[in-house]
Amino acid sequence: MHPTMDTSTQSLREHDTIRAVRWQGDRLCLLDQRLLPAEERWIECLNAEEVTQAIRDLAVRGAPAIGIAAAWGVVLAAQQGAPLDDVLATLRAARPTAVNLMWALDRMKGRIAAGAQAAALEREAQSIQDEDLAANRHMGELGAALIAPGSGVLTHCNTGSLATAGYGTALGVIRAGVADGRINEVFAGETRPWQQGARLTMYELVRDRIPAHLIADSAAAHLMRSGKVQWVIVGADRIAANGDTANKIGTYQLAIAARHHGVKFMVVAPSSTVDMATPDGEAIEIELRHADELLATGGRRTVVEGARAWNPVFDVTPAELIDAIVTERGVIERPDAMAMRAMFGQ
Numbered sequence: 001m002h003p004t005m006d007t008s009t010q011s012l013r014e015h016d017t018i019r020a021v022r023w024q025g026d027r028l029c030l031l032d033q034r035l036l037p038a039e040e041r042w043i044e045c046l047n048a049e050e051v052t053q054a055i056r057d058l059a060v061r062g063a064p065a066i067g068i069a070a071a072w073g074v075v076l077a078a079q080q081g082a083p084l085d086d087v088l089a090t091l092r093a094a095r096p097t098a099v100n101l102m103w104a105l106d107r108m109k110g111r112i113a114a115g116a117q118a119a120a121l122e123r124e125a126q127s128i129q130d131e132d133l134a135a136n137r138h139m140g141e142l143g144a145a146l147i148a149p150g151s152g153v154l155t156h157c158n159t160g161s162l163a164t165a166g167y168g169t170a171l172g173v174i175r176a177g178v179a180d181g182r183i184n185e186v187f188a189g190e191t192r193p194w195q196q197g198a199r200l201t202m203y204e205l206v207r208d209r210i211p212a213h214l215i216a217d218s219a220a221a222h223l224m225r226s227g228k229v230q231w232v233i234v235g236a237d238r239i240a241a242n243g244d245t246a247n248k249i250g251t252y253q254l255a256i257a258a259r260h261h262g263v264k265f266m267v268v269a270p271s272s273t274v275d276m277a278t279p280d281g282e283a284i285e286i287e288l289r290h291a292d293e294l295l296a297t298g299g300r301r302t303v304v305e306g307a308r309a310w311n312p313v314f315d316v317t318p319a320e321l322i323d324a325i326v327t328e329r330g331v332i333e334r335p336d337a338m339a340m341r342a343m344f345g346q
């Protein structure tokens with residue numbers, strides 16, 4: 001490690017300066033994740049329609065962050081006297097896979113049904129955001145405790161401060177693990193096609209001075225074979241009642257390769273990502289996005305005109321390939337329906 005790098009325990013625990021979702025009392029400011037790391041530009045959403053559009057277009061992304069943004073969208077609608085049932089329905093339909101979106105909207109809906117007005121809804125949205133940050137810090141401790149000192153880890157997509165209220169889920173475990181000396185090397189897959197790993201995770205890791213290497217997604221099995229990583233650590237968009245987990249496309253193949261190479265596989269997500277009403281991964285809707293996201297790179301067409309593409313942006317990792325699910329309520333090792341029920345009820 002470079003001698004001037006400040007990776008003391010205290011600094012890593014507290015050096016968590018990125019906040020991508022900021023409420024300003026009458027507008028929601030979002031750090032536009034489509035432009036990072038080239039440009040740090042904020043967009044202002046003045047109403048629920050603009051929040052919905054920002055979620056659809058991935059200006060804000062990551063399961064917890066879209067739930068938080070949607071809650072603020074409901075607050076804007078309430079302040080402006082917009083029809084809340086319509087707003088709830090439109091926001092809910094913005095993206096299908098991450099259940100945090102539906103969870104946050106159901107929470108807001110419950111408050112509306114109880115007669116809450118704009119000020120009370122504002123307090124609820126703030127609680128959703130604050131609770132997410134607290135959950136991430138707690139999961140960081142729980143997840144890091146599973147990792148032997150001196151380990152290397154591989155992560156996928158972006159699960160950090162940009163994807164949450166702050167600190168991150170899988171990236172929170174990595175932050176805590178580096179601070180504790182349990183993790184000494186981090187690898188991040190670039191996460192084609194949208195490059196969340198290359199553009200966003202590397203941005204966070206470099207800012208926090210965490211030693212990290214970017215790898216091509218297709219280098220993952222080779223990395224595991226080299227013995228450089230002992231854990232794959234990822235986030236989740238929805239965890240079904242049997243522990244099957246939907247996450248960014250490419251996660252499933254990482255889990256298969258990890259099992260083959262004796263590398264452990266950890267999923268880190270707040271309980272707002274757990275959906276006990278969905279029995280298993282088969283029942284999770286996988287978002288299909290436009291083929292253009294694959295046919296072009298950085299806005300420039302790279303594939304011959306006339307070519308077609310299939311662009312599912314999530315996949316499901318079966319529970320039997322997961323060694324540990326870490327939530328703020330605790331750790332489930334070797335998850336299955338019974339262990340999930342014991343922790344989450346239903």
Ligand code: MRU
Pocket residue numbers: 061062063064098156157158159160163164168169170196234235236237247248249313
């Ligand atoms: O399409 P995205 O960028 O919203 O997908 C994000 C992911 O798949 C993350 O891994 C997941 O939401 C967890 S974020 C803490």
